[in-house]
Amino acid sequence: xxxxxxxxxxxxxxxxxxxxxxxxxxxxxxxxxxxxxxxxxxxxxxxxxxxxxxxxxxxxxxxxxxxxxxxxxxxxxxxxxxxxxxxxxxxxxxxxxxxxxxxxxxxxxxxxxxxxxxxxxxxxxxxxxxxxxxxxxxxxxxxxxxxxxxxxxxxxxxxxxxxxxxxxxxxxxxxxxxxxxxxxxxxxxxxxxxxxxxxxxxxxxxxxxxxxxxxxxxxxxxxxxxxxxxxxxxxxxxxxxxxxxxxxxxxxxxxxxxxxxxxxxxxxxxxxxxxxxxxxxxxxxxxxxxxxxxxxxx
Numbered sequence: 001x002x003x004x005x006x007x008x009x010x011x012x013x014x015x016x017x018x019x020x021x022x023x024x025x026x027x028x029x030x031x032x033x034x035x036x037x038x039x040x041x042x043x044x045x046x047x048x049x050x051x052x053x054x055x056x057x058x059x060x061x062x063x064x065x066x067x068x069x070x071x072x073x074x075x076x077x078x079x080x081x082x083x084x085x086x087x088x089x090x091x092x093x094x095x096x097x098x099x100x101x102x103x104x105x106x107x108x109x110x111x112x113x114x115x116x117x118x119x120x121x122x123x124x125x126x127x128x129x130x131x132x133x134x135x136x137x138x139x140x141x142x143x144x145x146x147x148x149x150x151x152x153x154x155x156x157x158x159x160x161x162x163x164x165x166x167x168x169x170x171x172x173x174x175x176x177x178x179x180x181x182x183x184x185x186x187x188x189x190x191x192x193x194x195x196x197x198x199x200x201x202x203x204x205x206x207x208x209x210x211x212x213x214x215x216x217x218x219x220x221x222x223x224x225x226x227x228x229x230x231x232x233x234x235x236x237x238x239x240x241x242x243x244x245x246x247x248x249x250x251x252x253x254x255x256x257x258x259x260x261x262x263x264x265x266x267x268x269x270x271x272x273x274x275x276x277x278x279x280x281x282x283x284x285x286x287x288x289x290x291x292x293x294x295x296x297x298x
Contacts (some may be wrong), residue, residue: 001144001145002147002253003019003165004152004155004162004163005156005162005165006162007160007161007162010194011262014269016243017245019141019241019242019244021227023140024135024140025135033134036199037127038059039201041125041198041200058106058107061089064102064103064106065088069085071083075199078285091172139232140226141225142222143222144260145221146221147238147294149219150291158255161258163253163258165251167248168250171247171248173249174186184225185226185227188225191212192214192215194214210226213262250279250280252270252281254266254282256292281296283296283297
């Protein structure tokens, strides 16, 4: 596996052997962690559960009024009765016809609450809160199968002035699952999907959320490992890094435009670390057919 690095990051990595696990909302894909969700379908999927819970809350006049009281306490815009709730409770107790009319209105209100289109808006709001919390809690370290992609060198390695680092993907550093079903802490290939169909919450899984991107990104041939941000070291506000064991590093590939000064700096830093004595140096060479060839660099 390979990691493209800018000319700024290259010497920092060679010196500290640290890589950043970036929060998904800071990556260049604005749709990261944003699968195509069918919120009306989600509302329908969970309708029975929600209806049972809400029906329990509005089962009796007292439970309905208790719920109204709680909603009024947290939502200043929630409709209020024209009389205080304690007085209205007594009015219902003393007037069975009024109580019957009140419960009929509650059932009507319940049907409006359970309307799929209205519930879809609520589910979408809940989804955005969940997605935001998940994005803040996790960091992504992206790698690629391809060290010779012209666009990748341009986008992620300072227009070919940076470097590419080769990692040993079979090292245990890339597989720290806590359980066999753990969706994170392991190296996973990203799936690329053309025109994905919307899916409900029940149909989504970890791959949909964490390891699926639009087909237009397929040229990156990405693999990624995701870890909880809390497990890393915060080296600046919002910047979380993890240490890489020296034996994980296989080679350093200098770009076709890497300056002599940067190459010398990286070589010196690598030579200063006995744990990196095995690291090979290579170079990205521009070939005659407008491609990149990776060759050995003495």
